[in-house]
Amino acid sequence: GTEYKKTLTMETLNPQVKAVEYAVRGPIVIKAGEIERYLQEGGKKPFTEVIKANIGDAHAMGQQPITFLRQVVALCTFPELLDSPSFPKDAKWRARRILQSCGGQSIGDFLLLWSYSASKGVDCIRQDIAAYIEQRDQGVPANWENIFLTTGASDGIVSILRLLVSGQAHARTGVMIPIPQYPLYSAAIAEMDAVQVNYYLDEDNCWALDVHELHRAYQTAKEHCQPRVLCIINPGNPTGQVQSKKCIKDVLHFAYEENLFVMADEVYQDNVYAPDCQFHSFKKVLYEMGPEYFNSVELASFHSSSKGYTGECGFRGGFMEIVNLDPEVKSQLVKMLSVRLCPPVTGQAAMDVIVNPPQPDEPSHGQFYKEKGLVLGALADKAKLTEHILNAVPGIKCNPVQGAMYAFPRIFIPPRAVEEAQALGMQPDMMYCLRLLEETGICVVPGSGFGQREGSYHFRMTILPSAEKLKVLLEKVHDFHIKFLNEYSALDEAQRSVS
Numbered sequence: 384g385t386e387y388k389k390t391l392t393m394e395t396l397n398p399q400v401k402a403v404e405y406a407v408r409g410p411i412v413i414k415a416g417e418i419e420r421y422l423q424e425g426g427k428k429p430f431t432e433v434i435k436a437n438i439g440d441a442h443a444m445g446q447q448p449i450t451f452l453r454q455v456v457a458l459c460t461f462p463e464l465l466d467s468p469s470f471p472k473d474a475k476w477r478a479r480r481i482l483q484s485c486g487g488q489s490i491g492d493f494l495l496l497w498s499y500s501a502s503k504g505v506d507c508i509r510q511d512i513a514a515y516i517e518q519r520d521q522g523v524p525a526n527w528e529n530i531f532l533t534t535g536a537s538d539g540i541v542s543i544l545r546l547l548v549s550g551q552a553h554a555r556t557g558v559m560i561p562i563p564q565y566p567l568y569s570a571a572i573a574e575m576d577a578v579q580v581n582y583y584l585d586e587d588n589c590w591a592l593d594v595h596e597l598h599r600a601y602q603t604a605k606e607h608c609q610p611r612v613l614c615i616i617n618p619g620n621p622t623g624q625v626q627s628k629k630c631i632k633d634v635l636h637f638a639y640e641e642n643l644f645v646m647a648d649e650v651y652q653d654n655v656y657a658p659d660c661q662f663h664s665f666k667k668v669l670y671e672m673g674p675e676y677f678n679s680v681e682l683a684s685f686h687s688s689s690k691g692y693t694g695e696c697g698f699r700g701g702f703m704e705i706v707n708l709d710p711e712v713k714s715q716l717v718k719m720l721s722v723r724l725c726p727p728v729t730g731q732a733a734m735d736v737i738v739n740p741p742q743p744d745e746p747s748h749g750q751f752y753k754e755k756g757l758v759l760g761a762l763a764d765k766a767k768l769t770e771h772i773l774n775a776v777p778g779i780k781c782n783p784v785q786g787a788m789y790a791f792p793r794i795f796i797p798p799r800a801v802e803e804a805q806a807l808g809m810q811p812d813m814m815y816c817l818r819l820l821e822e823t824g825i826c827v828v829p830g831s832g833f834g835q836r837e838g839s840y841h842f843r844m845t846i847l848p849s850a851e852k853l854k855v856l857l858e859k860v861h862d863f864h865i866k867f868l869n870e871y872s873a874l875d876e877a878q879r880s881v882s
């Protein structure tokens with residue numbers, strides 16, 4: 384008979400799916416996996432292990448989970464443990480409260496079933512989040528009806544973008560995103576066939592957001608689309624900067640003037656290391672700008688269980704707070720969230736612990752803050768270490784890692800190496816990162832996966848490996864870079880160009 388022809392082929396595939404790129408799990412990472420397997424099977428390389436600094440997954444890099452969070456989630460999922468003397472009272476109390484609120488059926492003393500929750504999330508967790516936000520923002524009111532649990536921040540970001548993308552040709556929604564950006568944004572924009580509007584962060588000024596650049600990007604974009612959304616990532620991924628209050632004010636003023644919906648990605652709100660930096664939420668700053676702004680600007684902000692000091696990526700916990708959303712649109716959002724049933728209830732429970740940690744009079748308080756302090760202290764040390772070692776390499780320049788979990792150093796790639804990469808049909812920083820991986824076993828992501836100014840090259844590395852591994856990694860980068868420059872006899876040139 385004739386051969387069966389597949390219906391779904393690369394020709395019939397949704398072209399928007401084909402257009403999506405996601406560097407954080409891209410070709411370098413696939414190659415790293417292959418090398419790892421090769422080493423495990425006894426293969427020989429100039430190194431004995433692959434060190435992965437490509438993805439912001441703390442637990443994958445050995446960071447210990449926060450005990451209290453795991454206790455609460457364990458109690459929720461196996462309530463018989465509520466009888467166990469090895470769990471503290473405060474963890475049991477939280478688990479009971481979540482179980483009682485999430486709508487499962489009680490069997491004997493316990494709620495044993497883990498049903499779908501309300502699509503917006505468990506009520507008492509939304510209330511806890513509102514209380515957390517009020518405390519974080521020094522009293523700025525938060526209404527729990529504006530809070531929605533999500534499947535990680537990613538899901539919230541995509542849900543809001545879906546509401547915003549519409550129109551054809553000149554009326555198509557333009558989405559302003561920072562460059563460099565976290566590639567969830569470019570991927571979602573590509574998938575939705577929206578228009579990506581780039582605004583460049585100022586590398587010479589610690590990756591600050593310059594409002595003049597926002598104006599430039601907006602005016603240029605207006606010629607071919609309808610910019611409706613302004614996305615901000617603060618603290619920044621991949622750039623690690625923490626925005627000043629003045630800068631946030633300028634951005635919000637700009638959004639107000641130009642009628643832009645603001646999406647504030649604040650998943651790194653607990654990851655601030657530089658002593659002269661502080662996290663300011665967009666919501667708090669909007670409030671401080673007065674009622675004219677606070678009652679007008681449409682703002683969605685996003686948080687996650689994946690980052691911070693918990694690093695619980697696998698639970699897929701997250702939430703968003705949305706202010707000044709048109710009430711009818713809000714109903715439409717709720718409808719869309721309902722179609723997805725609900726975010727994982729375990730992730731919601733994890734999120735609850737983050738917003739409702741043990742109080743000073745509770746038994747777990749001491750251990751909780753000790754563990755939190757250790758994680759954040761280690762990250763702060765590693766942020767400094769990374770900046771220092773990288774800046775000592777000729778031809779590498781790294782801005783301070785003020786927050787988040789990444790360094791995004793600028794690397795000098797000699798013109799002859801650039802030509803060689805182009806001849807191979809490869810981005811120069813992709814060639815650089817591939818060679819770094821092949822020769823040293825270090826896995827980082829090329830800057831081109833995040834976007835960068837034409838002719839400048841970077842890579843993104845996380846600061847998540849243990850301090851010892853991070854030192855090894857940085858020393859290897861140091862040696863590799865010098866060897867690379869020497870190979871193209873460009874050591875002097877590099878010293879002049881970047882430092």
Ligand SMILES: Cc1ncc(COP(=O)(O)O)c(C=O)c1O
Nearest residue numbers: 439535536537565620687689701
């Ligand atoms: C800036 C930024 N936003 C969102 C996310 C997605 O996080 P989640 O695991 O909550 O979906 C990440 C993950 O790395 C991120 O870096």
